[in-house]
Amino acid sequence: MIERLLFFLFVSLGIASSGLSQTINITNITRTGRFSTCTNGIPPTVTATLVNSTGTSVAGNTLVCNDPCGTTTLRIVLSDVRWDQNPGANWVHGLFFPQNPGFSVSGIGLPAGWTAFSSCTGASCSAGQTGGQGFYFDGTGSNSCCSGATAGDGIANNNYGDQLIDCGFAFSFQFDMTFCNSVITSTSLDFQLQGTADGNTGCWTTADASSNTITFSLSTTACPDIYNIPFVSTLVTDCSVTPPNYYALITGGCGNGNTVTWWDAPFGGNQIGTGVPFVYDPPGNACPAGTTLYASCCPVGATNCANRQAVAITGTCPPGPTATHTKTDPLCYG
Incomplete structure (x- = not known):
């Protein structure tokens, strides 16, 4: 009987301590x-x-x-x-x-x-x-x-x-x-x-x-920093098409080992890509410079709580092809 009481007391104290x-x-x-x-x-x-x-x-x-x-x-x-x-x-x-x-x-x-x-x-x-x-x-x-x-x-x-x-x-x-x-x-x-x-x-x-x-x-x-691998954007000019096409190549990663997902808004919004390196190619031959994308290192389903990081695409797109007065191929700068 005493053993049962001691056991009950032990369990009760354990539960109480857990609650506290x-x-x-x-x-x-x-x-x-x-x-x-x-x-x-x-x-x-x-x-x-x-x-x-x-x-x-x-x-x-x-x-x-x-x-x-x-x-x-x-x-x-x-x-x-x-x-x-x-x-x-x-x-x-x-x-x-x-x-x-x-x-x-x-x-x-x-x-x-x-x-x-x-x-x-x-x-x-x-x-x-x-x-x-x-x-x-x-x-x-x-x-x-x-x-x-x-x-x-x-x-x-x-x-x-x-x-x-x-x-x-x-x-x-x-x-x-x-x-x-x-x-x-x-x-x-x-x-x-x-x-x-x-x-x-x-x-x-x-x-x-x-x-x-x-x-x-x-x-x-505080939460650990899961964005400790910096995201870096590089503007690229593709001269293999006419007019030339511009896109951004973004590198970086997640400190928690998750796969990066890319979004067009800090919360909610639309997912526009996955992984790194990530190629952001806007419609037509538009220049992506000045665009801000949002990288998430959280699961896709956590759209309400995803702590996304803003990634600004910086730089200037070079001019398009320029024809000279002689019969030469167009020049593509960049």
């Missing part, structure tokens, strides 16, 4: 605007735990990036948050992050009436501010100028904000946050949550001019 090892240190928690003007002065708290990843791990409460091509999902608990409704009787209506490629959030434990939305733009009687991906209050049908609104109708901008949340009533949010590993470039990773009043993203006539933010930093170790 996924916790990431949070520093530099700051707040501005209505998040900071309540007289009780109690600061918010933020915790972060790794719940899923490709290419990151936690060591010593630091988020370590091993592969910039992957993604990381953290569970964030934001608690002890207070909002000053005065002046203007502006109730809190939105809490969101700036828009970033590959970034998303999903609610796990939200206050009553709050729902995740990809964005929200205030109604016509408000300031009409557009907020990014985050959480907005959809828990009432009351408003200043929006008709037909009902609580929980899936339309965030036809509501007042949350009347309950003020200096005397703290609120908490628990949500999962997913982002591209490629943003981990130093020993800390900063995030900023912006809060909006119902006079900005909701349906209330008094706009709020304050900048209401909560900022925090994660302890991180």
Whole structure:
């Protein structure tokens, strides 16, 4: 019996230690605007735990990036948050992050009436501010100028904000946050949550001019540089055709051993080639000088998070064939 209890205790402690090892240190928690003007002065708290990843791990409460091509999902608990409704009787209506490629959030434990939305733009009687991906209050049908609104109708901008949340009533949010590993470039990773009043993203006539933010930093170790084999472009003139054709020959490679893919945009866009050396030959006999291509050392499927490197084609294309006054072949310079 004692052996079983000891075994159970050992396993329980192991699980607990494993869970703790996924916790990431949070520093530099700051707040501005209505998040900071309540007289009780109690600061918010933020915790972060790794719940899923490709290419990151936690060591010593630091988020370590091993592969910039992957993604990381953290569970964030934001608690002890207070909002000053005065002046203007502006109730809190939105809490969101700036828009970033590959970034998303999903609610796990939200206050009553709050729902995740990809964005929200205030109604016509408000300031009409557009907020990014985050959480907005959809828990009432009351408003200043929006008709037909009902609580929980899936339309965030036809509501007042949350009347309950003020200096005397703290609120908490628990949500999962997913982002591209490629943003981990130093020993800390900063995030900023912006809060909006119902006079900005909701349906209330008094706009709020304050900048209401909560900022925090994660302890991180930067991703390795996978673009450590420089890409070099060389202009080439092909005189075997008339008029001559111009193209760029690009050399270089990936420090992580992956095959280079070539794109026409820093995110998304179209794949235009694979491998090195790569020949970029624009249509017709156009000169490729001045064109910027984008090299990726990440898998093709990682188009939202591919940390592509811009490769500028420099130089000047020589003039085309010039006929002399004598009966000689045209001269092709370059």
